[in-house]
Amino acid sequence: MIPIPEECPTGPESPYGKTKIFIEDILRDHTKANPQWNTALLRYFNPMGAHPSGLMGEDPLGIPNNLLPFLAQVAIGRREKLSVFGNDFPSRDGTPIRDYVHVVDLAKGHLAALEKLESVKKERETATEKPTKGFSREWNLGTGKGTTVLEVIKYFSDAVGRDLPYEITARRDGDVLDLTAKPTRANQELKWHAELTMKQACEDLWRWTTKNPYGYQQPPTESK
Structure with missing residues (x-):
């Protein structure tokens, strides 16, 4: 199902995806057994950007696993180049x-x-009538719009x-063609909508990167 609704059957392809499903199941089970519990299961899609002030941003330890943090390190000179894993997917640019x-x-979305x-x-x-089990609900937090890897590179x-x-x-094992959210439930029930654009996110990330080229860490000092 693309875009992906909350009720789409879950079939994670990676260990990371499996851990997210396990955690959801644990929270659901706990909520069912405890009427006083109310649980929001927020399904992020691909977070990007930084705070517009340039004072807060992502600072991955070691080699970044995500596209934009890695691309930011390439842009600031900490990495030589980005690897694009596969260009033979049936998308508009592969x-x-x-x-x-x-x-x-x-x-x-968290506040909502x-x-x-x-x-x-x-x-x-x-x-x-007092409830016999807790409340639990899943919400997708996404834009509902898909962007390819090469398009992200162009934006940044x-x-x-x-x-x-x-x-x-x-290609990497486990990579799938399309993971685009259907955020209708969050739009209607949480009154939440993604408002900021890819262009704004890239500008905010670059502002954070130029102000903090080594993230929250001090730059390496040259040995004397």
């Missing part, structure tokens, strides 16, 4: 499609979910002001 959502929009849980709590506390290159080096390599 590279995988993902739904990228600005971290500021994600933060607002907390407000929803508070509303549910009040409703359940005043209900005539535009933010930087120059073309960034990359090479096409073999």
Whole structure:
């Protein structure tokens, strides 16, 4: 199902995806057994960007596993080039499609979910019949728009002001063609919408990177 709704059957292809499903199952089971619990299961798609101030951003330890943090390190000179894993997918340019959502929009999604849980709590506390199990609900946090890897590279290159080096390599095991969210449930039930664009996210990430080329760490010192 593309775009992917919350009710889509889950079949994670990677250990990372499996851990997310396991955690959801644990929370659901705990919520069913504890009527006082109310649980929001937020399914992020691909977080991107940084705080617009340039004061807060992503600082991965070691080699970044995600596209944009790696690309930012290429742009600032910490990495030589980006590897694009496969260009033979049946997409508009041969590279995988993902739904990228600005971290500021994600933060607002958390607040919207907390407000929803508070509303549910009040409703359940005043209900005539006391609930026998807790409340649990899944919400997709995404834009509903898919962007290919090469398109992301172009957006970020535009933010930087120059073309960034990359090479096409073999596909990775477990990579799928398209992971685009259907955020309708969050739009309707949480009154949440992703508002910030890919262009804004890339500009915010580059601002963070130029202000903090080594993240929250001090740059390496030259040995004397």
